[in-house]
Amino acid sequence: NRSFEFAAPLMGWEQPNSDRHSLNDKSGYANAIRTEKEVNSRILRVEVKNAAGYSLLNEGFRGMGVKANDLYNVSVMASNQSGNISKIKFQFVDDAGKVVGETAISVSGKDWKTYTGQIKAATTVNKAKLKITFEGTGVIDMDMISIFPQDTWKGRKNGMRKDLVQMLYDLNPGFLRFPGGCIVEGRTLEQRYQWKKTVGPVEDREMLINRWNVEFGHKLTPDYFQTFGLGFFEYFQLSEDIGAEPLPVLSCGIACQFNTGELVPMGELDPYVQDAIDLIEFANGAATSKWGKVRADMGHPAPFNLKMIGVGNEQWGPDYIERYKVFEKAILAKYPNIKIVSGSGPFPDGEQFDYGWKELKKLNAQIIDEHYYNTPTWFKENATRYDDYDRKGPKVFAGEYAAQSDRPASVNNRNNWLTAISEAAFMTGLERNAAVVAMASYAPLFAHAEGWQCGKTHADHHRDGTRAGDARGCRRTRFTA
Numbered sequence: 001n002r003s004f005e006f007a008a009p010l011m012g013w014e015q016p017n018s019d020r021h022s023l024n025d026k027s028g029y030a031n032a033i034r035t036e037k038e039v040n041s042r043i044l045r046v047e048v049k050n051a052a053g054y055s056l057l058n059e060g061f062r063g064m065g066v067k068a069n070d071l072y073n074v075s076v077m078a079s080n081q082s083g084n085i086s087k088i089k090f091q092f093v094d095d096a097g098k099v100v101g102e103t104a105i106s107v108s109g110k111d112w113k114t115y116t117g118q119i120k121a122a123t124t125v126n127k128a129k130l131k132i133t134f135e136g137t138g139v140i141d142m143d144m145i146s147i148f149p150q151d152t153w154k155g156r157k158n159g160m161r162k163d164l165v166q167m168l169y170d171l172n173p174g175f176l177r178f179p180g181g182c183i184v185e186g187r188t189l190e191q192r193y194q195w196k197k198t199v200g201p202v203e204d205r206e207m208l209i210n211r212w213n214v215e216f217g218h219k220l221t222p223d224y225f226q227t228f229g230l231g232f233f234e235y236f237q238l239s240e241d242i243g244a245e246p247l248p249v250l251s252c253g254i255a256c257q258f259n260t261g262e263l264v265p266m267g268e269l270d271p272y273v274q275d276a277i278d279l280i281e282f283a284n285g286a287a288t289s290k291w292g293k294v295r296a297d298m299g300h301p302a303p304f305n306l307k308m309i310g311v312g313n314e315q316w317g318p319d320y321i322e323r324y325k326v327f328e329k330a331i332l333a334k335y336p337n338i339k340i341v342s343g344s345g346p347f348p349d350g351e352q353f354d355y356g357w358k359e360l361k362k363l364n365a366q367i368i369d370e371h372y373y374n375t376p377t378w379f380k381e382n383a384t385r386y387d388d389y390d391r392k393g394p395k396v397f398a399g400e401y402a403a404q405s406d407r408p409a410s411v412n413n414r415n416n417w418l419t420a421i422s423e424a425a426f427m428t429g430l431e432r433n434a435a436v437v438a439m440a441s442y443a444p445l446f447a448h449a450e451g452w453q454c455g456k457t458h459a460d461h462h463r464d465g466t467r468a469g470d471a472r473g474c475r476r477t478r479f480t481a
Contacts, residue, residue, distance in 0.1 A: 001058075002145050004032040004042040005207040006225055014057040028054035028137075039206045043143045048085060048134045056132040057093075058145070061223065062450045063127025066092055066101065071150040073158070074117040076142055077203070078107050083138010090147075091131040092121060100125055107140070118150070144203050154241060158202075160230070164446065168242055175245040177310070177399065177441055178235045183211045183226070184249050184313045185256040189264055192251040195279055198231025199294055205231060211256065218411040233295065236283055236304040245307055246283070247341065247439075250276050252312035252323045258346075263319055266326075273330045280306060280335050308339040314371060316345035316352040321359045328363065341367045341397055348372045348382075361393055367438055369399040376403045376422035383425045386433035398430060398440035 001012040009032030017027040028048040034041050048054050066072065074090050091102040103117040121128075130147060134140070152159030153166070179193050186192035197206045205228040213224045232248065239246040253264035253272045264272060278291050283306035285292030292303070311327045312320060324342055331338055342365045344356040360368055372379070379401075386396065403419035403426075406412040423442075430437045 001223070001225070002227065003040050003143055003203070003207070004044050005040050005227075006223070007209070009042055011223055012059055012061075014059070015055070016057060017053050017055060024049060024054075026050050026053045030056060039204055040143075043141050044145075045081070045139065045141050046134070047139050048083070048137045051134050051137055054134065058130040058132075060127075060129065062448060064092070064125075064130065064147070066121040066125050066128045068121055068124045070121050072101070072119045072121065073148050073150050074103060074105070074119060075114060075144065075146050075158075076105070077112055077114050077144045079110055079112045079141045080107060081110065081139040081141055083136060083140075085134050085136040085138045085140045087135035088115070088140075088142075089133045089135070090117065090119060091133070092119060092125065092128045093131045094123075094125045094128060099131075100128065104135070112141075112143075114144075119147070158229070160234070160238065165238065165242070168445075173242060173244045175247050175308075175439055175441070176235070176239045176242070177247040177249060178232075178239075180249065181313060181400075181443070182256050182258075184251055185211070185254065185315070186251070187211055187256055187259040189251075189253070189255045189262045192255065193226075195232045195248070195250065195275065195282075198228040199233050199282070199298065202229055205229075211259075216409050218409065232279070232282070233298050233300070236306075237300065240304060246304065247308055247310060248279060248283075248306070249310035249313055249341075250279065252315055252320065252327060254312065254315045254319060254323065257315060257317075264323075266322065269323060269326055273327055276309060276311070276327060276331055277334055280309065280331070280338060284335075306338070308341060308367070310341040310343075310369065312343045313369075314346040315343055316356055318355075320345075321356070324360075325363065328365075339366050341369050341399075342394075343369045343399075344371075346371055348374070348385075365394045367395045367397050369397045371400040371443075372398070372426075373400070373402055373404055373408050376405070376418045379403045379422035379426040383429040385426075386429055386436050389433065389436045391435055395438035396436055398437055400441065400443035401426070402443055 001010075004010065006012070010030075015027075015030060018024045018029045020029070027050055028046065030044050030046040032042045033045050035043055046056070076088065078088065085107065087104045087106050089102060089104045092100045094100055100123050101119040101121040103119045105115045105117040107115055132145075146158070148158045149161070151162055153162045184193045191209060191211065193208070197208070199205075207228070208226045210224040210226050213222060214220055235248070236246055251272060253269050255262040281289055282291035282295050283304040285295075285303070287293055287296035287301045295304075309331065311324055320343070328340055331340060342360050344360070345352045347353055348370055357368065372382075389396065401423065403422045405414050405416055405419055427440070430440050
């Protein structure tokens with residue numbers, strides 16, 4: 001919550017020596033206030049009455065994993081409103097409040113400026129917090145408070161975690177699907193993923209609630225929002241870095257049918273279709289084109305060479321087919337060489353699955369996405385699933401698969417050796433039928449050890465499972481083709 005745009009503006013932030021019901025003369029107090037900005041309008045206004053008594057704490061996302069001797073870049077936008085505040089001090093503190101690294105940044109003037117500094121961690125802490133204090137008293141406004149490791153993937157400023165991307169690179173993936181998944185659809189159309197809001201300056205990218213925020217009652221994550229520090233530019237760049245073909249997936253004008261199933265009227269579908277057309281231009285267009293220029297201005301004048309695009313995620317029924325037809329016609333009219341991935345719904349069989357395949361085959365669909373979240377028994381029994389698929393029909397994209405030890409929304413759903421081995425059995429069928437199954441991807445790719453939703457723990461953002469003091473990612477029991 002670096003820019004205070006969450007539904008609860010101070011979620012993740014604490015003021016341990018302050019009380020909202022007090023005048024706080026011995027400390028101070030901070031409030032999120034709205035500005036006139038159209039996007040990300042909130043800032044934090046801090047009134048420091050006693051610098052020795054006032055502090056802010058940020059817990060990070062389930063803590064901040066910091067490693068001994070590593071450097072961390074600090075940045076903050078600030079504007080002094082009144083008084084004599086001259087410095088902002090940033091510190092990493094452990095559970096006991098012990099300081100394990102710090103830096104002080106001098107601030108001055110009422111004009112908004114971006115200030116930077118650097119913290120060197122003295123020791124490894126799996127769940128550090130960020131503590132902010134001030135020199136002087138008065139009122140200061142702050143926004144976009146951010147800390148990144150200096151040692152990122154390819155050394156990019158404010159880039160991705162090096163260890164996690166290295167894991168991905170080592171898998172030698174053929175493609176990378178993004179952003180998924182049900183967040184493409186949103187619980188409502190307003191909450192759908194909109195790629196144009198994820199490019200350009202990070203401070204101008206509009207925050208959005210993550211669809212998984214409150215989806216499962218047994219695993220609520222009320223602090224799960226999308227700030228789009230990783231947007232479509234970073235996604236295309238990552239795909240290029242690891243040698244994987246990008247497969248972006250866009251909304252087809254239907255919100256998640258497990259939630260509201262809200263439909264955009266057919267007469268209002270054009271903006272959704274245009275988003276797909278514009279995304280291809282953003283990826284492949286000349287640097288002189290409207291969206292190609294946005295890409296070039298972000299530092300990548302050369303095209304990303306996008307070859308395929310997904311229309312919808314797990315939509316089903318006549319409403320999906322009706323909308324898919326419009327997307328297909330428009331995309332192929334302008335970009336005839338782009339491959340379009342369509343969808344067969346969330347289940348690997350049944351009435352809606354059969355309907356989707358029948359209608360998409362009539363349209364000579366190129367690639368049809370199938371999803372499987374089922375029992376280990378189902379995966380073992382379906383190792384021969386594609387032996388009899390039509391070799392002359394559409395190709396299959398096994399877009400999401402994962403064996404479930406219990407119901408997907410069950411607190412007891414865990415990955416184990418049985419789920420892993422059953423997936424491996426199923427994958428022998430995928431490999432044997434490569435003439436039909438063009439692509440396959442396990443889901444999810446990464447998950448937080450304490451923030452997973454669907455029973456899988458793929459990467460621990462703080463520990464490696466063998467050395468409790470390591471702030472590293474880890475691999476879990478899964479088979480990968």
